[in-house]
Amino acid sequence: MSQPSFRWYRPxxxxxxxxxxxxxxxAIPIGKGSRVQKRRKALGEVVDLSNLGLDYIDVLETVEGKEVFLGSTTALERMETSEVLGEFAGGLLRKAVRHTLLRGASAAKATLGGELASCGGTSLIVGALMALNAVVRLHKGEVVEFLPVDSLYTPEGELALLSGEIIEEVSLPAAYFDGRGDLLFSESFPQIALVIYLKSVRGICEEINIVLVGVCPYCINLASVESRIRGRRWEDIEVERILKYDAFSWEIGKESLSEGQILELRHLLQRGLESFFA
Structure with missing residues (x-):
């Protein structure tokens, strides 16, 4: 069978x-055209977005903190060295980018948009964005839509975008700037990771988000226990209570998790939370 003819379109x-x-x-939209020169025959037809001004990390100062805007063609390497991402939520997103690069991000995943479009919904970067309640700006021809990151994917982990829809930008809400975030990895199950984010204002805990990465074909938001713990100080929150609050949510991934994995994840989460509250 002959290969499809290659065409490179620059809008x-x-x-x-x-x-x-x-x-x-x-046609496939890409952000860094020079990185796919060797894959021309396989790609067939490419729409090169690299000259549309979407390579940026912008910051807007607000009363709540710094709101950060990431263009979809921003290179992961640039995000990994960004000072503002190093400050945002204790560097949670930058840590996720760093681990992604260490694991060997392919040419198709060299940009933020490329990672979101090709990861199938299971990615440390997607997990970090979910934990931070990041918002995607989606260009849909005549209109623009804003939606949460997990809305980009179907329950089967497929990209849910329609033809002509383009990921333009991802924004990180200023309200999450001063929180703390980290990645927790299991030694027994290296394919599994937990992304955890804790938000507080003057020592008062407002929100805890926990996202499971690497089991299902999409990231699972295991716990957002804002309503249960709002108004409590860090030292007043018991780890076991948090584990109990998300007990129902653990059932979401139970079919994909063995009992040993569930037990390991609970131990991992407990150790991680205890380190936050120490």
Whole structure:
């Protein structure tokens, strides 16, 4: 069977890119064209977004903190060295990017948009963005839509975007800037990771988000226990209570988790939470 002919299209703007993608449903949007030169025959048709001004890390100062905006063609390498991402939530997203690069991000995942589009919904970066309640700006031709990161994927882990829809930007809410976040890895099950984020204001705990990565074909938000713990000080929150609050949510992934994995994850989460509260 002959390979499809290759075409490299450079749109004038996002509207042009969206229109082209709708007309050429097999075309693939990319952010760093020079990285796929060797894969031309395999790709067939490419829409190069690298000249549309989407490579940026912008900061907006607000009364709640720094709101951060990430263009979809921003390189993961740039995010990994960003000072503002090192400050945001204790560097949670930057840690996720660093681990992704250490694991060998492929050419298709060299940018933020490429990672979101090709990871299948199971990614440390997606997990960190979910824990931070990040918002995606989705360009849909004539309109723009804002949606949470997990809305990009189907329950089967497939990208849920329609033809012509383009990930334009991801924003990190300023309210999450001063929280603490970390990645927790299991020694027994290295394919599994927990992303944890704790938000507080002047020592008062407001929110705890825990995301499971690497078991199902999508990240699972195991616990968002804001309503149960709001108003408590850090030292007043018992780890066992948090584990109990998310007991129902653990059932979401039970079919994909063995009893040993569930036990290991609970121990991992407990150790991680205790280190936060120490």
């Amino acid at each position: 004038k703007n996002l509207a042009d890119a969206s229109q082209y993608l709708r007309a050429h449903r097999g």
